[in-house]
Amino acid sequence: MSNAAEILTVKLDDPNILKEEWEKLIPTFDELFYQDESYRLSYPIAKLTPYFQNILEAIKLELGVVTEKCAIFYHDIIKFDNKMRGTTRPHVDTTRAVAVTVPIHAGDLFAFYTKQPDNRPKLTEMIKYGLEHPTIVNISNIHSTFIVEHKLPRAILQLNCYESFSNICERNKDKIKLL
Numbered sequence: 028m029s030n031a032a033e034i035l036t037v038k039l040d041d042p043n044i045l046k047e048e049w050e051k052l053i054p055t056f057d058e059l060f061y062q063d064e065s066y067r068l069s070y071p072i073a074k075l076t077p078y079f080q081n082i083l084e085a086i087k088l089e090l091g092v093v094t095e096k097c098a099i100f101y102h103d104i105i106k107f108d109n110k111m112r113g114t115t116r117p118h119v120d121t122t123r124a125v126a127v128t129v130p131i132h133a134g135d136l137f138a139f140y141t142k143q144p145d146n147r148p149k150l151t152e153m154i155k156y157g158l159e160h161p162t163i164v165n166i167s168n169i170h171s172t173f174i175v176e177h178k179l180p181r182a183i184l185q186l187n188c189y190e191s192f193s194n195i196c197e198r199n200k201d202k203i204k205l206l
């Protein structure tokens with residue numbers, strides 16, 4: 028089965044609007060953020076700007092998921108350093124099962140792996156985040172990020188979900204498109 032799906036019933040604004048709104052969000056990040064090796068910040072949805080709160084609340088309502096947490100990835104390669112760490116290694120997320128992704132600056136691909144008999148991960152699927160609709164990704168399976176465009180800051184917002192990918196997709200099968 029696929030490990031990713033687009034939510035067809037939620038439409039994202041033009042990427043330029045998302046980028047403008049992101050600029051208003053950056054000053055709210057705290058210093059701890061820049062010490063995380065994945066440049067990831069676990070964030071209460073209630074601390075986002077109203078614009079991003081509305082997007083995530085719409086996704087929650089549409090999918091029928093209950094969560095108060097989101098994750099913000101923000102890695103300004105030019106400003107901080109020229110290496111991307113953490114999420115580029117194949118891994119499984121342990122604190123959340125599914126992430127619904129709203130890409131802001133996303134010059135990257137998302138890769139899924141299966142475990143081989145010798146335990147090494149084997150690349151099986153690669154997707155690009157859609158710009159028109161949020162993308163649901165199954166992060167309970169082995170995955171990693173592939174940075175394609177190194178000149179851009181990487182900025183994505185993710186709704187953290189704790190229910191399985193298959194449950195969420197099954198309940199919403201008339202609203203999503205598997206990738």
Ligand SMILES: [Fe+2]
Pocket residue numbers: 114118119120166170
């Ligand atoms: Fe991950």
